C-alpha cells in the first residue's frame with residue numbers, strides 16, 4: 254500500500270512555530286514518525302511539504318494512479334482553498350485530513366475546512382500522533 258502525506262504551509266517550521274499550540278517536536282521529528290509508522294504498518298509512505306497552494310494541487314493531481322491513500326494537513330489552506338478540495342475530489346483517492354492542533358477550540362475561521370469535505374476522516378488535536386492514526390485508518394479501510 255502506498256500513502257502520500259502532504260503538509261501545507263509552515264508545517265516545516267514545527268518546533269519553532271508557536272510551540273504552545275503545535276508542540277516542541279520539530280518537522281524532522283514528524284518525518285521520523287512517518288518513517289517509523291511506515292515500517293511498523295508495512296506500508297510505503299512518501300512525504301511532501303510545500304508552502305504553495307498550486308504546488309500542493311499539482312502534487313495531489315500527480316498522485317492519481319500512484320497512491321492508495323492520502324494524508325493531508327493543508328494547514329492554513331484548509332480554511333481557504335477550494336482548489337485543494339477540487340484536486341482531492343478529482344483524484345478520488347481516500348484521504349484523511351490531519352490537524353496537529355484542536356482547530357475546533359481556536360478562532361472561528363479555523364473551524365471551516367474545505368479540504369475536509371473531500372476526506373473520509375478528520376483527526377484533530379492529537380499532535381503528531383494524528384499522522385500515525387491517519388495512516389492506520391487508511392490501512393484499515395483499504
Ligand code: DQA
Pocket residue numbers: 262263264326327328329330331351352353354355356363
Ligand atoms: C493546522 C491548523 C491550521 O489552522 C493552521 O493554519 C496550521 C496548522 C494544524 O495542524 O493544527 O498551519 O492545520
